[in-house]
Amino acid sequence: MILCLGATAAQAFLGPGFRINLSRGQIFETPWAKAWMATFHPSALLRMPDERARAQARIHFEEDLRRAADTLRTLG
Template identity: 85%
Template sequence: MCLWRGWRVPPAFLELAEKVACHCRGQVFETPWAEAWMATFHPSALLRMPDERARVKARRHFEEDLRKVADTLRSLG
């Protein structure tokens, strides 16, 4: 599985640029390069968020994404 951290997702990696235009954070995709691929927040971006509410929300999303990565890895065997 490939976990991309940060917002600059390379369009070629997902094959379709329109997938990048939508917010693909937290979604698992299959690509020619990896059975599973997901984008999430970069950990340092969470630390730099000035708004505490936004930071708490983003951290929850990040933790959900990591759980989804673990579940996906278990299912891939």
């Protein structure tokens, strides 16, 4: 599984049209791996000035990591 941390890494795979806020956490099939997903870059979470937005983004980030781990388990 490929897990891209941040929009820049994700856009390197899927092109400049990829938007982290719209597609983060989704599992995609790719020619490079059985599964591919993007989520926030950890430093982006730390730089968010709004505390509420930062807390919400962290929740999404943790959910995405759990989903990636679950996907890896099923891919075996």
